[in-house]
Amino acid sequence: MKEELRQKALKALNNAPSEEEIDIASFEAGGKEHPYLENIQELPEEEKKDMLVAGVDTTEKERTGTFILQDNSVIHASVFQEGLEVMDTAEALEKYDWLHDLYWNLVEVDRDKYTAKAALEGNRGYFVRALPGTKAIYPLQACMFIGREGLLQSAHNIIIAEEGSDLNIITGCTTARHIGSGMHIGITEIYVRKNAKLTFTMIHNWGEEVVVRPRTGSVVEDGGTFLSNYISMTPVRTVQMYPTTYLKGKNSVARYHSIIVGYPNSNIDVGSQVVLQGEGSRAEIIARSLTRGGRIVNRGRLVGEREGAKGHLECRGLMLSPEGVIYAVPELEARVDGVELSHEAAVGKIAQEEIEYLMARGLTEDEATAMIVRGFLNVKIMGLPEELDAEVQKAIAMSDESNF
Numbered sequence: 001m002k003e004e005l006r007q008k009a010l011k012a013l014n015n016a017p018s019e020e021e022i023d024i025a026s027f028e029a030g031g032k033e034h035p036y037l038e039n040i041q042e043l044p045e046e047e048k049k050d051m052l053v054a055g056v057d058t059t060e061k062e063r064t065g066t067f068i069l070q071d072n073s074v075i076h077a078s079v080f081q082e083g084l085e086v087m088d089t090a091e092a093l094e095k096y097d098w099l100h101d102l103y104w105n106l107v108e109v110d111r112d113k114y115t116a117k118a119a120l121e122g123n124r125g126y127f128v129r130a131l132p133g134t135k136a137i138y139p140l141q142a143c144m145f146i147g148r149e150g151l152l153q154s155a156h157n158i159i160i161a162e163e164g165s166d167l168n169i170i171t172g173c174t175t176a177r178h179i180g181s182g183m184h185i186g187i188t189e190i191y192v193r194k195n196a197k198l199t200f201t202m203i204h205n206w207g208e209e210v211v212v213r214p215r216t217g218s219v220v221e222d223g224g225t226f227l228s229n230y231i232s233m234t235p236v237r238t239v240q241m242y243p244t245t246y247l248k249g250k251n252s253v254a255r256y257h258s259i260i261v262g263y264p265n266s267n268i269d270v271g272s273q274v275v276l277q278g279e280g281s282r283a284e285i286i287a288r289s290l291t292r293g294g295r296i297v298n299r300g301r302l303v304g305e306r307e308g309a310k311g312h313l314e315c316r317g318l319m320l321s322p323e324g325v326i327y328a329v330p331e332l333e334a335r336v337d338g339v340e341l342s343h344e345a346a347v348g349k350i351a352q353e354e355i356e357y358l359m360a361r362g363l364t365e366d367e368a369t370a371m372i373v374r375g376f377l378n379v380k381i382m383g384l385p386e387e388l389d390a391e392v393q394k395a396i397a398m399s400d401e402s403n404f
Contacts, residue, residue: 002100008110009119022211022238024117027152027183034073040066047147047176054172054205056143067126067142071151074124083134084167085127089156092127099127102158106189106217114213118154118185125155125187130165130196139168139201144184146210147176157188161196161224169198173212174205181209181237190218190226194249197225204232204239208265214241220278222249228256228272233377235263242299244273247281247309255284259377262294262324271299271329276309276339283311288377289347290317291324301331304339311340317347318376320369 037043040058043051048058051068060066065079065086079086093099109119126142146153161167175182184206192198206212220226226245245254256272274283285300302311317326328345350372358368 005104005109005119009116011110024113024152024183026150027211028148028150029121029152029154031071031148031151034070034075036074037076040068040076047145050174050176050205051143051145051172054143054174055170055201055203056141056172062138063141064136064138065140067128067140068145069124069126069143069153069155070145071148072121072124072153077126079140081134081137083131083165084136084140085129085131086140087127089125089127089158090123092158093123099158102160102189102191103156104189106219107187107215111215114185115187115215117152118156118187118215121152121154123156125157127158128167128169129160130162130167132162133164134162135166136168139170141170141172144171144173144186145175146179146182146184146207148182149179150181152183152185155184155186157186159188159190159198159200161192161198163193164195165193166197167199169200171200171202172205173202175207175210179207179210182207183211184213186214186216188214188216190216192218192220192224192226194221195223196221197227199227199229201229202231204230204236205234206236208235208263209237211237212239212241214243216241216243218243218245218254220245220247220249220252220254222278223251224249225253226255228254230256230258230260230270232268232270233259233261236266236268238267238269240269242271242273244275245283246275247278247283249278249281251280251282252278253282256286256300258287258298260287260289260296260298261377262289262291262296262326264293264321264323266294268294269297269299271297271301273301273303274311275303275305276311277305279306279308281306281309283309285311285313287315289315289326289328290373290377291319291321291326293321293323295325297327297329299329299331300343302333302341302343304334304341305336307336307338309339311342313341313343315343315345316376318373319347319349320373
């Protein structure tokens, strides 16, 4: 790391105000180094199952490549299709001098104490690149796995979809089933070049006492499309993230879709922001939130900076517990004339007449409630290829079986 970045990170970490009850120093940084695996079938069967729930299939069937970060060790990186690159970020920075200009470019190193801590802990993480014109046949998968109690996992990821490429990535984030607490800080910088398309699907399956702090920035050039899907349907202590996309290119597109379930003692503060800067740029943010007793803040912000830009924001919340809380925070900001931005938000509980209607057809009250919940969460996510959509629906079904 350049000394200038290091000094900024140190200053930010030392001067950061206290936030919630999170004490970064209480988590173990670094940890034991794990051996590299040429064949991920060598992983223990229990860990394979834990990863599968987060959408990462260690059989690698219908995958173009795999990356696994276990604790803070890169234990596997492979790719099966020509025109795709998958490697450790540290390795990529050594291989490509030009990559240093993109590193810490979309996420500020001194944004908060979490970015500062990530900068000081190193640059392990995944570097994924689709070369110009490459069309990925199947999704590429990356796993962030915590297997040590009380560990701080820090990752810095860089994704580049070069001009005319088409890339699908599934990132599965999970802990070993015996883990009680831990912390994950993930920095992700995404570049979607001219006429490229990137579908980025993140599935969270953390432990009940895990602290999660992703920090993500992305930029989309002329004719580029960025589709971001986020699924979190299992208990977690706290998640806080607010990814931002800059639509700099002409006719560039960004779509964010999220499905979130909050459990008792969970504090989930998530959202996304799109800044529409390019001529003819388009954005959509759609969120589904359900609380079973946890606190959910769902934010969405559209900023129109170019005449003719269009964006829509939709946030819907469902209450299943009187102890739960859902805040919907939609924001629209037009900085020039001729911008078209709209939003709709709704939060409520299941209507009693809906339950009674289903009970009259032979279902119990619990069965009727479960059916309504599944219908609310099982939203068709636009823009996914058939194979990737199947993986998302599988993740929803597996979470549904475990938690409802």
